Amino acid sequence: xxxxxxxxxxxxxxxxxxxxxxxxxxxxxxxxxxxxxxxxxxxxxxxxxxxxxxxxxxxxxxxxxxxxxxx
Numbered sequence: 001x002x003x004x005x006x007x008x009x010x011x012x013x014x015x016x017x018x019x020x021x022x023x024x025x026x027x028x029x030x031x032x033x034x035x036x037x038x039x040x041x042x043x044x045x046x047x048x049x050x051x052x053x054x055x056x057x058x059x060x061x062x063x064x065x066x067x068x069x070x071x
Contacts, residue, residue: 030055 004017012018013036026034029052064070 028052 004015006012006015013024015023018024022039024036025039027037028034
């Protein structure tokens, strides 16, 4: 369990203890670049989510079509 006084959230990202424990990883996001993300407890630092989050509106037409709503 990690426990320490933190003055600002960015201090966590720069923490040697968090780095050693693999608490944060880097996640590539299209159009943005890499962003920090918190690993799930018990996840190895090299594991990544299955994919990127969808772009805004990327699946809107498909979802509306499932409900019989046209755009």
